[in-house]
Amino acid sequence: MRMPIVDDAAKVLADPTAYADETRLHTALAHLRADNPVSLVRAPDYQPFWAITKHADVMAVERANRLFTNWPRPVLMTSASDEMQQAVGIRTLIHMDDPQHRVVRAIAADWFGPKSMKAMGFRIEELAKRYVDKMRDAGGQCDFVQEVSAHFPLYVIMSLLGVPESDFPRMLKLTQELVGSDDDELKRSTPADETMNSLLEMFAYFQDLTARWRENPTGDLGSVIANARIDGEPLSDVDTMSYYAIIATAGHDTTSSSIAGGMRALVEHADQRNLLRDNPELMPQATEEIIRWVTPVKAFMRTAAQDTTVNGVPIAAGDSLLLSYASANRDEEVFADPFRFDIEREANKHVAFGYGVHFCLGAGLARMEIGKFFAELLPRLQSIELDGAPELTATTFVGGLKHLPVRYSLT
Incomplete structure (x- = not known):
């Protein structure tokens, strides 16, 4: 067995600013993959964790979902944020393990299945045309993130939930605050001990909608969640609000970042x-390469349920592991020339959607939105270039570009 290794390079995984500096991030991750693929991280303000950076090791942990559980620490957060999350009692799908996870996931599963995706296809095409038209009407230059990619998937997922269109701007603000809580530009302007306020505000918003949906059920996904029952009992208020929150945020920001x-x-x-x-x-191959290239979900956490090993390194029961998707999706042993953007890449085994029982529920929807947007844009695009420096979000969980100024000619 290997002895535990502490490699300072792995501290980038607990540094939100590293994800806004791709060169710094990927230099460190390449070193870890080559020399210390399983490294213990002790970083200020965080509980210790093991950094898992090789594709094969990430997959092995994902497959062993009984040995490596999502609960109680599915996302890398500071110790203070971990405590606040537990105090609030958040229990989204990413916090749950089987059998509870399987039962709760089934509530919304059909809404993201092939039949529903086919039915949504025409509507997504209409929305893609609307936002490409918006680019055209902008006069040949725009901040693509702020004016297009942040709004197109938001419209899709909020419409699916049944949120009134008049509330879309509020939901955009809250989702950006939640996933951008480590970014000085995006985070809520409150003291550090109030970082849960955005989530609590989202909970309060959906609590009001839940009351309405239970009194007058509709055909929207939000109403289905509000009226769902497990073993004859409705979901608890916390579980109901958590369900909305994960769909609203994951269904928006990850796709926005990918586009x-x-x-x-x-x-x-x-x-x-x-x-x-x-x-x-x-387009299908290009969509997968875009998702691999961006990897909007940077990492997930797992907790060892018993003593075990990963790649020969001893892991004790109760230890936390960070599965670095950002690293796995650039693994030289899996992807030929991984730092080359190649829309013809074959057998694209990226892990951007996770793997196994926690494979992303909305993967089909995300793929459809990405594909249909670029299918609408590219035939009409005569020229395009950067009109300023792109800016990335500081994060350790979900994120991508927050600004992309472009100049273009569009019919």
Whole structure:
């Protein structure tokens, strides 16, 4: 067995600013994959955790969902935030393990299945055209994130939930505050001990909607969740609000980041943009490469249920492990030339949606939104270039570009 290794390079995984500096981040992750793929991290303000950086090790942990549990620490947060989350009692799908996870996930599963996705396809095409038209009407330049990619998937997921359109701006603000809580520009302007306020405000908002949906059920997903029963009993208020929160945030920000990051990649790799424009049948492959390239969910956490090993390194029961998707999706042993953006990449085994029982519930929807947006945009795009420096969100969980200024010609 290997002895536990502490590699200071792994501290980047607990540094939100590292994710806003791709060169710094990937230099550290490449070193870890090569030299210390399982490294113990002790960082200020965080409980210790093991950094898992190789694709094979991430997959092994994902497969062993009984040995490595989501509860009680599914996301890397500071010790103070861990305590506040537990005090609030948040229990989203990413906090749950089987059998509870399987039963609760089933409430919304059909809404993200092939039949529902097919029915939603035409509506998503209409929305894609609306937002490409908005780009055209902007006069040839815009901040693609702030004016397009932050809004298109928000409209899709909020419409699916049944949130009134008049409340979309409020939901955009809250979701950005939640996933951007480590970013000086995006975070809520409150003292550090009030970082849960955005989540509590979202809970309060959906609590009011829940009362209405229970009194007058509708055909929306939000109403289905509000009126769901398990073993004849309704979900608790906390579980109900947590369900809305995970769908509202995960269904919006991850897809927004993927579309924005995909746009940047296609701007900076004109050969790939032209190839995709001239060969639209490559869109499914291009979509997977965009998702791998961006990896909007940077990492998830797991907790060892018993003493075990990962890649020969002893892991004690109760230890936390960070599964670095950002690293796994650049693993040289899995992806040929992993730092090349290649829309023709074959057998793209990225882990951006996770793997196993916790595979992303909305993966099909995300793929559809990305594919249909670029299918609408590229045939109409005559030219495009950066109009300023792209800016990335500081985060340790979910994120991507927060600004992408572009100049273009569009029909």
